[in-house]
Each structure stands twice: as C-alpha cells, then as structure tokens.
Amino acid sequence: xxxxxxxxxxxxxxxxxxxxxxxxxxxxxxxxxxxxxxxxxxxxxxxxxxxxxxxxxxxxxxxxxxxxxxxxxxxxxxxxxxxxxxxxxxxxxxxxxxxxxxxxxxxxxxxxxxxxxxxxxxxxxxxxxxxxxxxxxxxxx
Amino acid sequence: xxxxxxxxxxxxxxxxxxxxxxxxxxxxxxxxxxxxxxxxxxxxxxxxxxxxxxxxxxxxxxxxxxxxxxxxxxxxxxxxxxxxxxxxxxxxxxxxxxxxxxxxxxxxxxxxxxxxxxxxxxxxxxxxxxxxxxxxxxxxxxxxxxxxxxxxxxxxxxxxxxxxxxxxxxxxxxxxxxxxxxxxxxxxxxxxxxxxxxxxxxxxxxxxxxxxxxxxxxxxxxxxxxxxxxxxxxxxxxxxxxxxxxxxxxxxxxxxxxxxxxxxxxxxxxxxxxxxxxxxxxxxxxxxxxxxxxxxxxxxxxxxxxxxxxxxxxxxxxxxxxxxxxxxxxxxxxxxxxxxxxxxxxxxxxxxxxxxxxxxxxxxxxxxxxxxxxxxxxxxxxxxxxxxxxxxxxxxxxxxxxxxxxxxxxxxxxxxxxxxxxxxxxxxxxxxxxxxxxxxxxxxxxxxxxxxxxxxxxxxxxxxxxxxxxxxxxxxxxxxxxxxxxxxxxxxxxxxxxxxxxxxxxxxxxxxxxxxxxxxxxxxxxxxxxxxxxxxxxxxxxxxxxxxxxxxxxxxxxxxxxxxxxxxxxxxxxxxxxxxxxxxxxxxxxxxxxxxxxxxxxxxxxxxxxxxxxxxxxxxxxxxxxxxxxxxxxxxxxxxxxxxxxxxxxxxxxxxxxxxxxxxxxxxx
Numbered sequence: 001x002x003x004x005x006x007x008x009x010x011x012x013x014x015x016x017x018x019x020x021x022x023x024x025x026x027x028x029x030x031x032x033x034x035x036x037x038x039x040x041x042x043x044x045x046x047x048x049x050x051x052x053x054x055x056x057x058x059x060x061x062x063x064x065x066x067x068x069x070x071x072x073x074x075x076x077x078x079x080x081x082x083x084x085x086x087x088x089x090x091x092x093x094x095x096x097x098x099x100x101x102x103x104x105x106x107x108x109x110x111x112x113x114x115x116x117x118x119x120x121x122x123x124x125x126x127x128x129x130x131x132x133x134x135x136x137x138x139x140x141x
Numbered sequence: 142x143x144x145x146x147x148x149x150x151x152x153x154x155x156x157x158x159x160x161x162x163x164x165x166x167x168x169x170x171x172x173x174x175x176x177x178x179x180x181x182x183x184x185x186x187x188x189x190x191x192x193x194x195x196x197x198x199x200x201x202x203x204x205x206x207x208x209x210x211x212x213x214x215x216x217x218x219x220x221x222x223x224x225x226x227x228x229x230x231x232x233x234x235x236x237x238x239x240x241x242x243x244x245x246x247x248x249x250x251x252x253x254x255x256x257x258x259x260x261x262x263x264x265x266x267x268x269x270x271x272x273x274x275x276x277x278x279x280x281x282x283x284x285x286x287x288x289x290x291x292x293x294x295x296x297x298x299x300x301x302x303x304x305x306x307x308x309x310x311x312x313x314x315x316x317x318x319x320x321x322x323x324x325x326x327x328x329x330x331x332x333x334x335x336x337x338x339x340x341x342x343x344x345x346x347x348x349x350x351x352x353x354x355x356x357x358x359x360x361x362x363x364x365x366x367x368x369x370x371x372x373x374x375x376x377x378x379x380x381x382x383x384x385x386x387x388x389x390x391x392x393x394x395x396x397x398x399x400x401x402x403x404x405x406x407x408x409x410x411x412x413x414x415x416x417x418x419x420x421x422x423x424x425x426x427x428x429x430x431x432x433x434x435x436x437x438x439x440x441x442x443x444x445x446x447x448x449x450x451x452x453x454x455x456x457x458x459x460x461x462x463x464x465x466x467x468x469x470x471x472x473x474x475x476x477x478x479x480x481x482x483x484x485x486x487x488x489x490x491x492x493x494x495x496x497x498x499x500x501x502x503x504x505x506x507x508x509x510x511x512x513x514x515x516x517x518x519x520x521x522x523x524x525x526x527x528x529x530x531x532x533x534x535x536x537x538x539x540x541x542x543x544x545x546x547x548x549x550x551x552x553x554x555x556x557x558x559x560x561x562x563x564x565x566x567x568x569x570x571x572x573x574x575x576x577x578x579x580x581x582x583x584x585x586x587x588x589x590x591x592x593x594x595x596x597x598x599x600x601x602x603x604x605x606x607x608x609x610x611x612x613x614x615x616x617x618x619x620x621x622x623x624x625x626x627x628x629x630x631x632x633x634x635x636x637x638x639x640x641x642x643x644x645x646x647x648x649x650x651x652x653x654x655x656x657x658x659x660x661x662x663x664x665x666x667x668x669x670x671x672x673x674x675x676x677x678x679x680x681x682x683x684x685x686x687x688x689x690x691x692x693x694x695x696x697x698x699x700x701x702x703x704x705x706x707x708x709x710x711x712x713x714x715x716x717x718x719x720x721x722x723x724x725x726x727x728x729x730x731x732x733x734x735x736x737x738x739x740x741x742x743x744x745x746x747x748x749x750x751x752x753x754x755x756x757x758x759x760x761x762x763x764x765x766x767x768x769x770x771x772x773x774x775x776x777x778x779x780x781x782x783x784x785x786x787x788x789x790x791x792x793x794x795x796x797x798x799x800x801x802x803x804x805x806x807x808x809x810x
Contacts, residue, residue, distance in 0.1 A: 027240030035252035047780030059809035076779035077754040
C-alpha cells in the first residue's frame with residue numbers, strides 16, 4: 001500500500017457524459033485504483049481551457065488528465081474533436097514551459113468503460129511515479 | 142461573503158467504512174468561508190435534507206456543499222431541497238466521495254480520506270464562487286412535423302393529431318404508405334398488408350389536425366425545440382392536384398416507359414403515373430425527367446395549331462385528362478414550391494431501403510431469376526406485376542424449386558455487421574404463403590440460424606417446418622447460372638455436415654436493411670448523428686430510444702435501426718408521446734447552465750461562431766460594432782465557445798473560469 005505522500009497528485013477534467021460517468025461506473029464495479037486522481041466535472045471536454053492544465057501544473061500537480069467521449073459519441077456532437085485539436089497544440093506548450101509532456105494525458109473514456117477508467121488512472125499513476133514529483137510541487141498531495 | 146455549509150454523508154458504511162468522515166467534517170469546518178460543517182448517516186434521507194433546509198432557513202448558510210455519492214444521481218435531490226428552503230438551487234455543489242472515492246479505494250483508507258479532503262476543498266472552492274441562476278421559459282409553437290409517411294410516420298402523426306396537436310406529415314413520394322404498402326401479407330398473422338394499412342392511410346390523410354404534404358421534402362430546418370422553422374419543398378407534379386381525380390387516364394395514354402420502383406423494378410410504369418392503385422392521395426404525377434414531351438409540348442409552351450382544323454395539338458396526357466388537370470402551357474417551376482412551417486417538435490420516421498442484388502457478385506446477380514425478397518413480395522402481391530401469380534421473371538413460368546438465402550449483406554463484415562431483424566421472419570412468411578398456395582413447390586431455405594424472437598414468431602417458424610418447407614442451417618457459398626435459366630445452388634448443411642448442390646428455378650435474396658442514401662443530407666439539416674451501424678442515433682440505447690441529442694427531435698422506425706412493423710408502430714407512438722410533451726406544456730425550459738457573451742468585452746473576432754455545434758452564435762450589432770451573440774434557446778451549454786474566446790468575453794454559467802480555477806487551486810494546494 002502506498003503512503004499518501006508517495007502518491008502523485010493528479011488533477012482530472014472529466015466530461016459529465018462520458019468520463020465522469022465512467023469514473024462513477026468504476027465505483028459501481030468496485031474497480032480499484034490508487035487515490036491519486038481527483039476529478040473536476042465539466043460539461044464537455046471542449047470546456048477545458050489549456051490554461052487550466054498549465055495552471056494545475058504550475059501549481060504543482062504531478063499530472064493532469066483530460067477525459068472526454070470517444071469520437072462520434074460527444075453529447076455536443078463535436079466538442080471532443082475541438083478538444084483533440086486544442087490538446088495537440090497544448091502538448092507542445094507544456095514542453096515549452098519546461099514540463100515533461102508525459103505529465104499530461106488526454107483519454108477517451110465512455111460512460112460504459114469503468115474498468116478502463118481504473119486502468120488509465122493506475123497506469124498514469126505508475127508512469128508519474130517513475131517520472132518523479134513535479135519540481136514545482138508545494139508539498140502535500 | 143459566501144456562507145458555505147458542508148454536509149458530509151456516511152452513506153451507511155459505504156463511505157464511512159473507508160473514509161474517516163469525522164476527519165473530513167473537521168477539515169471542512171476550517172476551509173475559507175465555511176460557516177458550518179455537519180455529518181449524517183444518510184444525507185439524502187428526510188432528516189439529512191431537513192438538516193440542510195433548517196440551516197438555510199435559519200440564515201446560517203447561503204451555499205451548500207454535500208460530500209456524498211455522485212451528482213449524477215443525487216444532485217437533483219439536494220438542489221430541490223435547497224429550493225424548498227428558499228435558496229437558489231444553483232448555489233449547490235456536490236463532492237463525490239463515494240463513487241469516485243470510497244468505492245474504489247477500499248484498499249487504502251488513509252489515501253481515500255486524504256483524497257476526500259481535497260475533493261471537499263475543491264467543491265467548497267467552487268461553491269464560494271457560485272452565482273444564482275434563473276431558469277427561463279420560451280413559448281412553444283403547438284404543432285409537430287413528422288418526416289416520412291410510412292407506417293412509422295403514419296402512426297406517429299395519427300397519435301399526435303389525436304392528442305389535439307396540429308401535425309404536418311411530409312412524404313417524398315407522391316403517396317404515403319412507405320414500404321409496407323409494397324408488402325403482400327405480414328407475419329406472423331398473415332394479415333393482408335394493404336387491408337390493415339390503407340384504412341390508416343386514409344385516416345391520416347383526412348384527419349382534421351393533419352396536413353399531409355406528399356411529393357415533398359424537407360429543405361431546411363432552423364430553430365430549436367419549441368420553435369423550429371422548417372422549409373418544405375413541394376415537388377412539381379405538373380398536374381393540378383386540386384382538379385385531378387386519380388382516374389389514371391393520363392397514365393394509360395402516356396407512351397414513355399420507366400422501371401416501376403413500386404414494383405421493385407419488375408414492371409414498367411409510365412412517365413405520367415399514379416404511384417399504386419391504393420395511393421393516398423390518389424393523384425397523378427408527371428415524371429418530367431422521363432417525359433417525352435409528346436407533340437412538342439414542352440412545359441410552358443403554347444401548343445401548335447392543326448392547320449386543317451384550327452385546333453391546338455395537345456399531348457396525349459392533356460387530351461386524356463377528363464378533369465383538365467394537366468395544362469402543359471403553364472410554366473411550372475421545376476424546383477417546386479417552398480412551404481414554410483413552424484413546429485415545436487419533429488419526429489423523423491424516414492424508414493429504410495434494402496440492398497440491391499448487384500452487391501452480391503457470387504450470387505449470380507445477372508440472372509433475372511435471382512431476385513430480392515422485396516421483389517418476391519411484389520410478385521406474390523395481388524397488386525403486383527403478375528397479379529399475385531408466382532412466376533419467375535425470365536419466362537413468366539411457374540418455378541418448381543425455389544430457394545431462399547438469408548443474411549445477404551447482414552451479419553457480414555464485408556457489408557453490415559448488424560442483423561436486419563426482419564428477414565428470417567418475412568422469408569418464412571413468403572415460404573408459408575407459397576407452400577399454402579402451391580403445395581407441390583419445393584422450397585429450400587438457407588439460414589445462418591433462424592431468429593424468431595417476437596410474439597407468436599417462433600410458433601410461426603416451427604409451423605413452417607411442419608408444412609414441409611426444407612430449412613437448412615448454413616450459408617450459401619454461391620450460385621451458378623445454368624442453361625434454361627436455372628441456377629445451381631452451392632450450399633452446406635451444417636446439421637448433416639454435408640455439402641449440398643441442387644438446381645433451383647428461382648432464388649430469393651434477403652438483402653440487408655440500410656439507411657437510404659439521402660438520409661445523410663437530412664441528418665445534416667436536422668443535426669442528427671449516426672450510430673456505429675449507420676442508422677440515426679438515439680439519445681440512449683435503453684432509456685432514450687426515441688429521443689436524440691437534439692432536443693425536440695425524435696426517432697421512429699427503421700431509420701433508428703432495423704425493426705418489424707409492431708416495433709415500428711410502438712416506437713412511433715412512443716416518439717409521438719415524447720414529441721407531444723413540449724407541445725402540451727406550452728413552454729420549454731431553458732437550462733441556465735449555458736453560455737453568455739459579455740458584449741463589452743467581446744472584440745468581435747468571430748472565432749466562437751463556427752465552433753458552436755448548434756449554430757447558436759451570430760455576430761450582432763452592439764454599439765456600432767459586431768459582437769458575438771448567443772441564442773439562449775439554442776445553446777446547450779458545452780462551453781466550447783467559452784474555452785476558445787481569446788477575450789474571455791464568454792461565460793459558461795455554472796462552469797465559470799473563477800469557479801474552475803478555485804477548484805484547481807484547492808486540488809493543488
């Protein structure tokens with residue numbers, strides 16, 4: 001069992017229709033994953049501004065996850081396509097800001113993919129543990 | 142300054158068994174602006190809700206945070222409690238510490254508790270920055286539009302009309318009836334299709350609340366639930382339908398011949414034609430693309446004059462019409478006439494097409510004796526080309542051996558992976574009807590397996606076996622054309638584990654049901670999406686089978702997925718009921734969680750407008766400058782515009798920058 005201080009701190013942005021629902025389903029399924037991630041609910045992954053991700057990293061978050069619906073499944077028709085475009089550019093910006101771009105992940109997780117949500121968090125947590133803490137981390141988790 | 146109350150739920154042991162609830166409550170009480178932090182065994186219980194209400198009524202709190210299960214199920218309950226106590230319900234925020242915490246971190250109590258502190262802090266951070274929001278209402282046009290005049294559209298239109306709503310029924314063909322009008326009999330009761338359908342067609346056409354616009358197509362749709370503006374293009378019939386009596390004299394005199402689509406291409410119709418004998422409305426149409434312009438009578442020209450008699454020389458159709466409904470001198474507009482209608486809700490029931498046999502190269506499509514099941518339906522129908530007598534197309538002789546091949550294009554990764562659902566049953570129906578009429582006929586049916594789920598369906602199938610119809614499990618590998626217009630069937634009998642080869646006189650292909658090609662442009666006009674099988678996508682496969690992602694737009698029948706007549710009628714009645722909801726309410730609620738532009742901050746760059754999936758953003762004049770404006774009723778609150786605005790002039794209420802930054806701050810503190 002990991003002590004809380006060793007766990008990376010992940011800020012997640014989850015669209016309320018797919019990834020947030022998928023995370024709830026993980027709960028229904030009792031799919032275990034480390035308590036590293038905390039979700040911020042947004043209506044659509046298209047609502048996530050690049051600034052939010054940069055702000056979270058600048059504040060010391062070890063990782064940021066943006067979760068949306070699969071292509072073709074967006075409740076708002078095409079919000080996730082906008083997200084995909086936006087996040088592609090963001091990845092570069094993150095590196096330019098001096099962060100390891102692996103600290104940011106974009107994942108498409110549907111409301112039916114509870115196990116996938118758990119798996120993604122597990123994997124991301126392990127990856128972040130391997131990278132080590134965000135140099136700007138303020139302490140705490 | 143906000144006065145935040147935090148209420149932590151034990152959820153029995155669901156939360157408290159993992160998370161130290163007292164530690165969370167204690168931590169919450171020290172967060173900024175938190176004036177009170179309480180806990181309860183079940184916050185959603187009556188006593189839990191009363192606790193919140195009392196604090197609101199006593200003036201202790203003006204922001205409420207409940208740390209419990211998930212907002213997806215319980216947010217409406219707590220919002221209602223806030224509202225009852227007199228607090229704007231949008232001043233409520235939920236912290237998810239069960240579904241996304243205690244239920245998944247049972248292995249790490251300390252970690253789960255630490256995470257709960259963060260989640261509560263995040264919710265408090267958002268709650269401090271919440272603003273009260275007001276729901277708005279807009280009036281509704283009490284009328285509905287049903288697109289498609291098959292049995293689905295007819296059922297939906299009748300249901301809406303009976304509920305008292307004015308209903309427009311738009312059908313692209315000259316007559317309503319759809320594919321069901323082409324069928325001979327229907328499984329599993331062998332009712333004659335025309336006998337049960339035609340009375341419905343007449344009823345829908347004559348209903349005082351229904352305006353049936355046949356030979357018409359939807360040209361454009363704008364607006365939103367409650368107030369859609371629809372442009373319907375009434376195609377040019379070149380016949381005055383007010384005068385036309387449907388006698389058919391024009392058709393009998395017309396010399397131009399065209400394959401008859403109603404008879405699935407098995408016979409020819411004239412360029413001047415009535416779609417079928419039971420057509421509703423029974424009106425003639427001149428198919429101008431195939432018209433020969435007899436006697437040089439092009440539309441819109443004056444007739445030549447006979448030098449001897451001095452009388453004008455008319456085209457045969459004009460001459461034949463006893464009602465003078467055809468006047469080729471009139472310069473008709475080939476584009477037709479645009480009719481604009483306003484409706485509050487729309488039911489899409491545009492039906493399906495079946496695949497043509499040419500797709501299946503190994504099934505000898507060149508042979509006239511290989512036909513689709515829809516063609517057989519026309520052959521055995523009393524209104525068909527052979528007036529119900531079974532003949533094969535090559536020589537009009539009665540076949541002795543007839544073969545049925547299932548799953549042509551369905552359950553086949555090369556074409557469609559889905560099951561077309563009706564083929565097994567209609568093939569059994571066709572086989573039974575033929576066996577009853579011609580007991581000496583040898584009928585061989587080849588199935589991957591027989592799918593007969595439905596009321597009375599399996600009994601119908603087992604009855605077919607008892608009638609002496611041969612049923613083989615196994616797909617047919619191919620057909621070979623033989624001399625004498627015969628076909629060799631190369632098949633496999635899985636039950637006998639033997640290959641089969643035999644000669645057949647007529648082969649019937651059960652080709653897959655699919656969305657017609659023109660459905661794509663309709664989908665674009667309506668904002669409909671497609672599912673993985675390329676049918677229109679419903680809102681939820683189980684709990685929203687008639688709704689779509691576009692509010693006020695509903696689906697019925699095969700355009701949503703293959704289904705039989707009873708399922709189509711059921712869905713159509715469901716869609717009608719759902720479409721009647723906004724009409725009966727007289728007004729629709731506009732969710733306040735939508736975007737708004739602050740025009741004084743807007744630079745008028747217009748980046749947001751093309752991003753909006755609902756075309757809700759336009760550039761409007763504001764103090765002499767173009768500024769973005771969001772149509773409140775069309776906005777669905779995705780926030781794509783707010784994220785893209787370089788001037789931060791767009792606010793998504795309920796998910797404002799200050800609120801989200803407060804959450805980020807709390808989670809990374």
